[in-house]
Amino acid sequence: MEFDLIDLIRQRAAGERADVALGIGDDAALLAPPPDHELAVAIDTLVDGAHCPAATEPADIGWKSLAVNLSDLAAMGATPAWALLSLTLPDADGDFVRAFADGFAELARRHDVALVGGDTAHGPLSVSVCVHGFVPRGQALRRDGARVGDAVYVTGTPGDAAAALRCLQASDVVASTLRGRLDRPVPRVATGLALRSLAHACIDVSDGLVADLGHICRASGVGMDIDVDRLPLSDALMEQVDAATARKLALGGGDDYELCFTAPRDDRVLQAVARVGGNATCIGAVIAGSTVRVLDHGNDITPSRHGWEHFSA
Amino acid sequence: MEFDLIDLIRQRAAGERADVALGIGDDAALLAPPPDHELAVAIDTLVDGAHCPAATEPADIGWKSLAVNLSDLAAMGATPAWALLSLTLPDADGDFVRAFADGFAELARRHDVALVGGDTAHGPLSVSVCVHGFVPRGQALRRDGARVGDAVYVTGTPGDAAAALRCLQASDVVASTLRGRLDRPVPRVATGLALRSLAHACIDVSDGLVADLGHICRASGVGMDIDVDRLPLSDALMEQVDAATARKLALGGGDDYELCFTAPRDDRVLQAVARVGGNATCIGAVIAGSTVRVLDHGNDITPSRHGWEHFSA
Numbered sequence: 001m002e003f004d005l006i007d008l009i010r011q012r013a014a015g016e017r018a019d020v021a022l023g024i025g026d027d028a029a030l031l032a033p034p035p036d037h038e039l040a041v042a043i044d045t046l047v048d049g050a051h052c053p054a055a056t057e058p059a060d061i062g063w064k065s066l067a068v069n070l071s072d073l074a075a076m077g078a079t080p081a082w083a084l085l086s087l088t089l090p091d092a093d094g095d096f097v098r099a100f101a102d103g104f105a106e107l108a109r110r111h112d113v114a115l116v117g118g119d120t121a122h123g124p125l126s127v128s129v130c131v132h133g134f135v136p137r138g139q140a141l142r143r144d145g146a147r148v149g150d151a152v153y154v155t156g157t158p159g160d161a162a163a164a165l166r167c168l169q170a171s172d173v174v175a176s177t178l179r180g181r182l183d184r185p186v187p188r189v190a191t192g193l194a195l196r197s198l199a200h201a202c203i204d205v206s207d208g209l210v211a212d213l214g215h216i217c218r219a220s221g222v223g224m225d226i227d228v229d230r231l232p233l234s235d236a237l238m239e240q241v242d243a244a245t246a247r248k249l250a251l252g253g254g255d256d257y258e259l260c261f262t263a264p265r266d267d268r269v270l271q272a273v274a275r276v277g278g279n280a281t282c283i284g285a286v287i288a289g290s291t292v293r294v295l296d297h298g299n300d301i302t303p304s305r306h307g308w309e310h311f312s313a
Numbered sequence: 314m315e316f317d318l319i320d321l322i323r324q325r326a327a328g329e330r331a332d333v334a335l336g337i338g339d340d341a342a343l344l345a346p347p348p349d350h351e352l353a354v355a356i357d358t359l360v361d362g363a364h365c366p367a368a369t370e371p372a373d374i375g376w377k378s379l380a381v382n383l384s385d386l387a388a389m390g391a392t393p394a395w396a397l398l399s400l401t402l403p404d405a406d407g408d409f410v411r412a413f414a415d416g417f418a419e420l421a422r423r424h425d426v427a428l429v430g431g432d433t434a435h436g437p438l439s440v441s442v443c444v445h446g447f448v449p450r451g452q453a454l455r456r457d458g459a460r461v462g463d464a465v466y467v468t469g470t471p472g473d474a475a476a477a478l479r480c481l482q483a484s485d486v487v488a489s490t491l492r493g494r495l496d497r498p499v500p501r502v503a504t505g506l507a508l509r510s511l512a513h514a515c516i517d518v519s520d521g522l523v524a525d526l527g528h529i530c531r532a533s534g535v536g537m538d539i540d541v542d543r544l545p546l547s548d549a550l551m552e553q554v555d556a557a558t559a560r561k562l563a564l565g566g567g568d569d570y571e572l573c574f575t576a577p578r579d580d581r582v583l584q585a586v587a588r589v590g591g592n593a594t595c596i597g598a599v600i601a602g603s604t605v606r607v608l609d610h611g612n613d614i615t616p617s618r619h620g621w622e623h624f625s626a
Contacts, residue, residue, distance in 0.1 A: 047436035123360035128441035
């Protein structure tokens with residue numbers, strides 16, 4: 001069964017890549033990384049229920065399992081290249097696998113990602129993906145380069161995915177825009193590449209904006225002031241929940257897979273992001289210190305660490 | 314929790330490697346593959362119950378999750394280098410994680426494997442590992458190079474792991490030698506490296522000897538005759554089960570993680586394997602054809618395809 005399933009997905013994913021010397025079908029893939037580049041490698045697992053609400057479509061699970069990994073490459077400023085997939089399924093359900101393959105392959109094609117390996121197992125639904133990308137040596141966007149005086153930026157509109165999850169959990173009706181942001185997050189690959197020579201530090205928003213900015217603070221030895229009024233909230237979010245909840249979800253909700261980054265306060269940053277079809281908003285500044293402060297008209301409204309951390313599934 | 318758990322394992326694994334530019338703690342690891350080499354990459358998942366009997370020690374699960382992956386690199390003739398680990402656990406059980414880390418790290422240290430990334434999730438126990446190794450360009454051992462006239466070899470004593478599993482499932486007492494072969498398979502890394510310039514085709518025994526030799530036949534467009542009398546059966550196996558069962562387990566049982574390979578019938582092959590402390594036995598020959606035949610004093614006793622394939626979990 002193993003190769004049939006995995007091969008089905010491979011066929012729907014990217015075409016041939018010249019750097020794949022040997023793809024699926026042997027004990028390991030043989031790959032040829034480009035010279036003078038570093039290989040960026042990440043692994044992430046989606047578990048049924050914890051990361052995907054019960055009603056998630058199989059095609060969306062396929063998409064998201066790759067998206068959360070490409071988001072890690074985007075945050076490094078890496079160009080995606082290869083993926084391996086480990087799929088655990090309760091039974092060999094052909095309909096599920098075909099739909100899963102469609103979603104996975106649709107995103108893989110967009111980024112010319114070749115599926116080069118994988119395995120399947122019997123068990124409760126779980127999907128592990130390991131992705132590989134390339135960065136010219138020394139040019140990766142890391143978490144540890146933020147400097148006092150940098151501006152703090154976020155792409156897109158954080159909070160949307162968390163709003164969708166919250167409504168689903170309460171069995172409320174969810175706007176399709178928000179549901180799409182939860183089920184089909186768009187990894188900000190082009191933005192990450194555009195930021196390579198501009199940003200000092202970068203991370204993707206998976207745990208929640210404040211939590212993830214905190215990771216940059218710890219790695220860089222800096223603090224941050226975030227101005228709550230500058231948070232870019234989507235119309236869909238504002239229509240779904242009240243203003244206080246919208247802020248809370250934007251600051252604390254996870255699963256957005258946007259990028260947050262620090263860079264000099266310079267028009268070239270926003271221009272570079274816009275040039276690749278992305279958008280980013282300045283939401284604060286890097287200061288001396290060690291933690292993230294959230295300010296509302298100058299008043300510190302930073303909640304306890306606990307308050308913002310969503311359940312880390 | 315994520316980095317704490319993964320970092321605990323990293324600390325117990327290999328020391329620093331010069332080719333790890335950035336290890337655990339960012340969105341992705343940054344790695345520097347050596348020039349003029351291909352990267353061999355494989356992923357494999359262990360699911361509780363399916364791959365590890367219920368009573369398997371956490372340290373053995375840690376060992377085995379890496380061993381099955383290093384076995385894939387061994388079968389390619391690759392030198393292991395880096396691993397990523399995705400660990401799904403029902404709860405944050407410190408004792409389990411420490412023991413798991415000990416087993417994983419013990420094997421990682423033996424092969425100078427650095428843990429460069431990972432994630433953790435809540436859910437039913439499942440372990441995905443993705444490993445990376447190096448092979449000088451064009452020198453990997455593949456499945457598709459077997460030639461008519463080659464001898465067929467297998468390392469070690471196949472059937473032991475399957476015998477242990479069979480006894481455990483029947484609640485019989487299992488000899489500790491056999492149990493160790495199931496819980497702590499030893500990836501034949503040094504043997505794989507020694508075979509690089511000698512073997513024409515190679516695979517590791519995970520599905521079962523006949524099934525895995527069949528993979529070589531299909532990839533190489535050849536057939537094989539296997540002489541059942543030449544199967545290297547361990548004393549422990551012969552003491553645990555009757556002779557007919559021992560043969561059946563050796564031919565059809567999985568989970569041995571030995572290597573089977575084809576190479577010219579030449580003393581240098583066995584000498585090269587012996588030089589690195591391994592052992593191999595010639596069990597047959599590559600012939601024109603497309604399938605594996607099992608012969609007992611010249612009589613074809615090949616069972617139906619179904620008969621040898623163990624449940625592919």
